[in-house]
Amino acid sequence: MSQTIQRAIELIRRSAEHPLSLTEASEVLGVHKSTALRILQTLEAARFVRKTGAGTYVFGSGLIELSELALGSMDLRQFASAHLRRLQRETGHTVHLAQLTGDEIVYIDKVDSPAFDAVKLPSRVGRAVSIYASAVGKVILAHLPREERDRLLSHVTFERYTPTTFADRASLELELIQVRERGWATDNGEHDAYVMCVAAPIRDSRGQVIAAVSITAIEVIATLPQLEARLPLLLDTATAISAELGYTAGAPTRPEAEPAAG
Amino acid sequence: MSQTIQRAIELIRRSAEHPLSLTEASEVLGVHKSTALRILQTLEAARFVRKTGAGTYVFGSGLIELSELALGSMDLRQFASAHLRRLQRETGHTVHLAQLTGDEIVYIDKVDSPAFDAVKLPSRVGRAVSIYASAVGKVILAHLPREERDRLLSHVTFERYTPTTFADRASLELELIQVRERGWATDNGEHDAYVMCVAAPIRDSRGQVIAAVSITAIEVIATLPQLEARLPLLLDTATAISAELGYTAGAPTRPEAEPAAG
DNA sequence: CTCCAGGTTGCACTATACGCAACGACTACG
DNA sequence: CGTAGTCGTTGCGTATAGTGCAACCTGGAG
Numbered sequence: 001m002s003q004t005i006q007r008a009i010e011l012i013r014r015s016a017e018h019p020l021s022l023t024e025a026s027e028v029l030g031v032h033k034s035t036a037l038r039i040l041q042t043l044e045a046a047r048f049v050r051k052t053g054a055g056t057y058v059f060g061s062g063l064i065e066l067s068e069l070a071l072g073s074m075d076l077r078q079f080a081s082a083h084l085r086r087l088q089r090e091t092g093h094t095v096h097l098a099q100l101t102g103d104e105i106v107y108i109d110k111v112d113s114p115a116f117d118a119v120k121l122p123s124r125v126g127r128a129v130s131i132y133a134s135a136v137g138k139v140i141l142a143h144l145p146r147e148e149r150d151r152l153l154s155h156v157t158f159e160r161y162t163p164t165t166f167a168d169r170a171s172l173e174l175e176l177i178q179v180r181e182r183g184w185a186t187d188n189g190e191h192d193a194y195v196m197c198v199a200a201p202i203r204d205s206r207g208q209v210i211a212a213v214s215i216t217a218i219e220v221i222a223t224l225p226q227l228e229a230r231l232p233l234l235l236d237t238a239t240a241i242s243a244e245l246g247y248t249a250g251a252p253t254r255p256e257a258e259p260a261a262g
Numbered sequence: 263m264s265q266t267i268q269r270a271i272e273l274i275r276r277s278a279e280h281p282l283s284l285t286e287a288s289e290v291l292g293v294h295k296s297t298a299l300r301i302l303q304t305l306e307a308a309r310f311v312r313k314t315g316a317g318t319y320v321f322g323s324g325l326i327e328l329s330e331l332a333l334g335s336m337d338l339r340q341f342a343s344a345h346l347r348r349l350q351r352e353t354g355h356t357v358h359l360a361q362l363t364g365d366e367i368v369y370i371d372k373v374d375s376p377a378f379d380a381v382k383l384p385s386r387v388g389r390a391v392s393i394y395a396s397a398v399g400k401v402i403l404a405h406l407p408r409e410e411r412d413r414l415l416s417h418v419t420f421e422r423y424t425p426t427t428f429a430d431r432a433s434l435e436l437e438l439i440q441v442r443e444r445g446w447a448t449d450n451g452e453h454d455a456y457v458m459c460v461a462a463p464i465r466d467s468r469g470q471v472i473a474a475v476s477i478t479a480i481e482v483i484a485t486l487p488q489l490e491a492r493l494p495l496l497l498d499t500a501t502a503i504s505a506e507l508g509y510t511a512g513a514p515t516r517p518e519a520e521p522a523a524g
Numbered sequence: 525c526t527c528c529a530g531g532t533t534g535c536a537c538t539a540t541a542c543g544c545a546a547c548g549a550c551t552a553c554g
Numbered sequence: 555c556g557t558a559g560t561c562g563t564t565g566c567g568t569a570t571a572g573t574g575c576a577a578c579c580t581g582g583a584g
Contacts, residue, residue: 003540004266004572005304016328022531032574037532042267050364055531059332061368064388066278067329070321072386082376102312106323114344124334126326128309265571266541284562294543299563301541317562 007031008039012063015049019056067126074099076202076211077108079244084111084213087237091230093215093222094121096197098136100144100210103152104128105137113217120218122192130191131156132172133165135199136212139185142176143201143209149176162193184231187214188224196224198231200238205246213238269293270301274325277311281318329388336361338464338473339370341506346373346475349499353492355477355484356383358459360398362406362472365414366390367399370473379480384454392453393418394434395427397461398474401447404438405463405471411438424455446493449476450486458486460493462500467508475500 007029014020014028026036040057043049047062071077080097088095088111097109107125123129131137131152141149153169160167166175179185187197199214215227215234239249269291276282276290288298302319305311309324333339342359350357350373359371369387385391393399393414403411415431422429428437441447449459461476477489477496501511 001307002266002270002300002304004264005270005301006308008264008267008270009304009308009310012328016332023529033531034533034575035573038264038572039267042264042271045263046268046271048271052364059328061363061366061388061390063325064329064333064368065386066275066321066388067326068387068389070278071326101323102314104323106326124327125330126323126328127330128323285560295562296544296564297542 004039007035008043011036011039011057012043012048012059015057016059019052019054019058020049021056025057071108071125074108076241076245080109080202080211080213080241083237083240083244084109087111087213087215087233088113090233091215093217093227093230094123096123096136096214096216098129098134098140098199098212098214100140103155105131105134105140105212108211113221115221121195121216123216130161132158133161133187133191135185135187135197136214138172138176138179138187139199139201139212140209142179142185161191162189164188164193165190184235185212186224186228189219194219196222196227198224198227198234200231200234202238203242203245203247207247211241213241266301269297270305273298273301273319274305274310274321277319278321281314281316281320282311283318287319333370333387336370338503338507342371342464342473342475342503345499345502345506346371349373349475349477349495350375352495353477355479355489355492356385358385358398358476358478360391360396360402360461360474360476362402365417367393367396367402367474375479375483377483379483382480383457383478385478392423394420395423395449395453397447397449397459398476400434400438400441400449401461401463401474402471404441404447423453424451426450426455427452446497447474448486448490451481456481458484458489460486460489460496462493462496464500465504465507465509469509473503475503 010029011020011025014025020028022033022037022040025040026033029036040049043060044051044057047060049057050060051057076099077097084095084097092113092115094113095111096107098105099108106128107123110123110125129137131141141152144152158167158169159165166172184198184200187195187199189195195216195218197214197216199212201209202211202213204210213234215230217227242249272291273282273287276287282290284295284299284302287302288295291298302311305322306313306319309322311319312322313319338361339359346357346359354375354377356375356379357373358369360367361370368390369385372385372387391399393403403414406414420429420431421427428434446460446462449457449461451457457478457480459476459478461474463471464473464475466472475496477492479489504511
């Protein structure tokens with residue numbers, strides 16, 4: 001693992017949080033100023049950081065551009081966009097789109113509620129979301145083939161964030177059975193006590209669940225039963241997005257049955 | 263300038279475009295496979311790239327998250343968001359927000375038109391926009407203090423993209439005078455022959471022009487006169503955003519006058 | 525004018541990233 | 555079923571590339 005690149009990465013991270021002076025950068029890395037300077041100059045040439053008039057370094061537009069390029073080329077995101085926005089308008093709640101990518105589930109789109117609670121939600125596009133303590137995580141997990149689910153959960157160390165968290169494999173499996181049977185999942189403040197969600201699965205053309213859409217609200221805005229009242233709309237949205245991906249409902253594949261998976 | 267970091271940057275760039283195999287990565291850099299592997303492993307540990315099941319490397323969510331963090335912490339973007347969305351709804355056209363950052367003007371938000379032309383527009387959040395061949399560029403340039411304008415233009419090598427481009431300093435200055443006097447700018451296909459824009463300036467609390475908002479359409483959707491018909495809405499939007507930033511209209515500062523700037 | 529802090533440059537050194545070669549996993553093909 | 559070919563991974567000796575140092579520059583404060 002390259003030391004130089006690790007140092008560069010650390011500086012990019014810091015620059016995203018707040019402007020970084022050269023001296024600060026060298027202290028953070030524990031290296032000489034000249035070393036930090038060379039790293040920052042290299043990053044600057046690629047527009048990964050930008051030098052302000054005050055001589056400090058901040059996050060650069062080059063990285064933003066690359067991120068947008070990567071996000072924009074995701075088919076799912078394009079297909080889902082209009083549906084998500086409609087769901088937001090009709091429910092009034094914040095809408096999330098999360099996708100299973102590799103070993104983690106990542107938010108790839110978010111439509112904020114105009115209500116004041118949007119700013120309080122800790123979610124952010126690109127951020128990985130808890131696999132077992134979120135509605136989108138559970139609904140994806142529940143519909144995955146067993147071996148896949150095992151793979152994802154094998155990395156996990158369970159943590160009890162709140163009193164409602166399913167904080168061990170056994171209780172989670174029970175919850176997942178229920179999720180699988182009814183076809184949607186809730187998050188009853190399982191990661192943040194005041195955040196409620198309802199999520200529905202999105203399937204690709206093979207019938208595989210690859211993503212999930214959810215509506216979210218903090219409890220003072222809407223209780224979990226109030227969110228569940230919007231289930232028809234949510235399920236319609238998920239179905240519509242799945243259809244865009246080529247999924248034909250009632251398809252022969254029933255990956256969630258898995259009588260002898262693995 | 264650090265060679266290792268430059269190589270890492272190149273691989274990040276490539277991974278944003280399409281999945282990258284190890285062999286491909288090593289060929290791109292002209293280095294041994296083991297070298298490319300170490301770079302990719304370092305990036306992977308930071309979630310800057312992600313390894314797919316097929317063994318290829320793609321753009322990672324870590325970078326997307328950092329970009330969203332950086333974008334989200336921009337005050338201007340937050341203040342402008344609701345206004346941009348309203349402008350889009352009421353005009354039906356694609357809306358852009360561009361900010362002067364350092365030596366370049368960068369798109370920091372974009373609200374796509376639902377019309378099919380949105381996909382044809384080459385703009386992207388994070389991308390730098392031509393300073394002299396765009397409506398947002400010209401409207402910002404026109405209202406900048408002379409020394410600032412000189413600094414920005416000193417880096418520029420003029421290029422005639424289309425027949426309407428202001429492709430030399432003299433003709434651009436004439437155009438800027440007009441822009442400054444009427445308070446808004448157009449782009450009559452000056453960068454891409456079929457893309458039309460109208461832009462208005464956004465001022466901060468000191469009265470300085472720091473950004474611009476624009477509406478854009480391809481010519482088959484709306485001609486320039488048709489876009490100009492939406493000027494009242496556009497100017498209202500720009501004024502509203504400026505107000506959010508603390509600008510009080512009719513302020514004593516008139517930076518655009520600049521009788522003896524510099 | 526002097527001092528100080530922060531940033532920049534040139535150079536010698538060695539830690540660090542490199543290429544090599546051998547190995548393992550997998551696939552295609554005879 | 556065996557063999558050859560492709561791709562990714564590991565360990566190691568080497569030299570290149572990145573590092574720390576010291577001197578220099580710049581701007582602002584006292």
